Amino acid sequence: TQLLEQSPQFLSIQEGENLTVYCNSSSVFSSLQWYRQEPGEGPVLLVTVVTGGEVKKLKRLTFQFGDARKDSSLHITAAQPGDTGLYLCAGPLLGGAQKLVFGQGTRLTINP
Amino acid sequence: NAGVTQTPKFQVLKTGQSMTLQCAQDMNHEYMSWYRQDPGMGLRLIHYSVGAGITDQGEVPNGYNVSRSTTEDFPLRLLSAAPSQTSVYFCASSHNTEAFFGQGTRLTVV
Numbered sequence: 001t002q003l004l005e006q007s008p009q010f011l012s013i014q015e016g017e018n019l020t021v022y023c024n025s026s027s028v029f030s031s032l033q034w035y036r037q038e039p040g041e042g043p044v045l046l047v048t049v050v051t052g053g054e055v056k057k058l059k060r061l062t063f064q065f066g067d068a069r070k071d072s073s074l075h076i077t078a079a080q081p082g083d084t085g086l087y088l089c090a091g092p093l094l095g096g097a098q099k100l101v102f103g104q105g106t107r108l109t110i111n112p
Numbered sequence: 113n114a115g116v117t118q119t120p121k122f123q124v125l126k127t128g129q130s131m132t133l134q135c136a137q138d139m140n141h142e143y144m145s146w147y148r149q150d151p152g153m154g155l156r157l158i159h160y161s162v163g164a165g166i167t168d169q170g171e172v173p174n175g176y177n178v179s180r181s182t183t184e185d186f187p188l189r190l191l192s193a194a195p196s197q198t199s200v201y202f203c204a205s206s207h208n209t210e211a212f213f214g215q216g217t218r219l220t221v222v
Contacts, residue, residue: 040215048210100211
């Protein structure tokens, strides 16, 4: 059983469309992170959300932390082929120092 | 600034062989960890270290050993490789829960 459940697991859309990826848990997290991973590379941190209800923006990417700190979403506006990759959410385990637990990932493909 | 460096990038082992995956970081981070990544399962924590001389088990530690003699280095040892250990392995160093990953080692055990 995954502590962090991501949906969808696969998403293929056309350039210019909008999309939302979800990361859900039944547990409360002190923070949640989003990483992006390209083929043959390690994950790279995009953002950390810390406060319930927090919204952060990175250009066309909008990240939100749920009010109850159990879920997060990533919204991409006007997706571009360069957004293609594996998106992973992650959060530190309570009492686990810096131990991170990861969702299973969302593989996003943006078609030109 | 190299960040986190993993070697080798690719490796094929026969069942029962042993090997060490190397990981080095130059960011002076105390916390380091090893993950394996399998399709559809995200990253799962194998072992971690909160500083030199201190290591502990993660979610999937069986079949793997680690040591941390210096802040910079955190090698992962497979003592007797099994096909179930075929995976992509990532080393990470962390600061305030934000993890910096190496490029990974793709290991195939035949």
